[in-house]
Amino acid sequence: MSDLKIIGIASGKGGVGKTTISANLAVALADAGNRVMLFDGDLGLANAQLALGIKVDYNFSHVISGEKTLSEIVVRGPSDIYVVPGASGIGKMADLGEAELQGMIQSFSEFKEPLDYLIVDAAAGISLAVITFLKACHQTLIVVRDEPSSIADAYGIIKVLVTEQNYTQLSLIPNGVPDQRSGELLHRRLNAVCLKFLNLELGYTYSIESDEMITEAARKYLPVMKHAPGSSAARDFRKLAKEVVTFPPQQGASGGLQFFIERMLNTQPEVQNG
Numbered sequence: 001m002s003d004l005k006i007i008g009i010a011s012g013k014g015g016v017g018k019t020t021i022s023a024n025l026a027v028a029l030a031d032a033g034n035r036v037m038l039f040d041g042d043l044g045l046a047n048a049q050l051a052l053g054i055k056v057d058y059n060f061s062h063v064i065s066g067e068k069t070l071s072e073i074v075v076r077g078p079s080d081i082y083v084v085p086g087a088s089g090i091g092k093m094a095d096l097g098e099a100e101l102q103g104m105i106q107s108f109s110e111f112k113e114p115l116d117y118l119i120v121d122a123a124a125g126i127s128l129a130v131i132t133f134l135k136a137c138h139q140t141l142i143v144v145r146d147e148p149s150s151i152a153d154a155y156g157i158i159k160v161l162v163t164e165q166n167y168t169q170l171s172l173i174p175n176g177v178p179d180q181r182s183g184e185l186l187h188r189r190l191n192a193v194c195l196k197f198l199n200l201e202l203g204y205t206y207s208i209e210s211d212e213m214i215t216e217a218a219r220k221y222l223p224v225m226k227h228a229p230g231s232s233a234a235r236d237f238r239k240l241a242k243e244v245v246t247f248p249p250q251q252g253a254s255g256g257l258q259f260f261i262e263r264m265l266n267t268q269p270e271v272q273n274g
């Protein structure tokens with residue numbers, strides 16, 4: 001069995017670029033020779049299959065209901081990445097019966113294709129579903145834009161993960177910045193607050209610069225990695241993928257996909273209101 005690294009992409013505020021980053025990071029990792037699966041944990045409209053131009057008939061809700069196995073709903077995307085289409089109603093995970101849970105675990109363990117990376121595109125904010133997904137990931141990357149509301153909300157989700165879910169390790173992906181230096185400064189500012197109030201050393205990955213080609217690609221339902229491989233955005237995603245590849249090996253990585261679903265099901269997130 002291959003070692004699988006599971007990477008969650010999250011944000012406090014919506015619309016900051018999680019799906020764009022998840023989809024293009026997945027493609028960049030695949031282009032670098034990795035076997036990659038993208039799990040769409042986003043229940044909103046701007047979802048991963050749209051970003052990748054994939055049409056699907058079934059989604060993760062059909063796995064939960066037991067109508068389909070994971071292999072039956074997984075589709076192949078650009079650069080041959082595996083895509084698990086998202087489903088609404090995943091927030092009800094906690095209400096599922098024992099038989100359904102066993103069926104889901106079974107379905108994940110039956111997916112035999114070897115994988116190096118599972119990228120989880122989480123929804124914005126800190127709902128029960130988001131925390132359930134993130135707690136099943138080895139690494140969580142927080143997407144932030146250099147705007148007051150995005151920074152405040154990024155700090156908000158970081159604070160919840162650290163103080164309520166006992167996270168000791170999180171990294172930042174500044175998005176939509178004018179240049180790398182601005183992204184590094186944004187990280188420095190947020191890190192100073194995290195150090196002071198949460199005693200957390202916030203990691204830094206790489207910044208994605210603002211690039212019109214991302215919007216143009218989105219209009220064509222393509223990842224910018226495919227639409228404009230020579231663009232500055234595509235270059236940034238390749239650099240981000242290089243950073244992700246240097247993440248140290250994680251405990252439990254040899255458990256494969258089954259590890260992900262078991263952790264998801266065993267986790268009891270302590271979500272507090274407000």
Ligand SMILES: Nc1ncnc2c1ncn2[C@@H]1O[C@H](COP(=O)(O)OP(=O)(O)OP(=O)(O)O)[C@@H](O)[C@H]1O
Pocket residue numbers: 011013014015016017018019020021042044045046123124175176177208209210211212214215218233
């Ligand atoms: N670096 C960038 N440069 C230019 N446009 C970008 C960049 N990153 C994202 N965008 C655009 O910003 C919009 C929001 O991006 P995206 O859908 O990826 O955000 P999201 O965090 O997944 O949103 P949601 O919370 O609704 O799921 C899209 O139109 C996308 O094309």
Ligand SMILES: [Mg+2]
Pocket residue numbers: 018019020042044046047
């Ligand atoms: Mg999204």
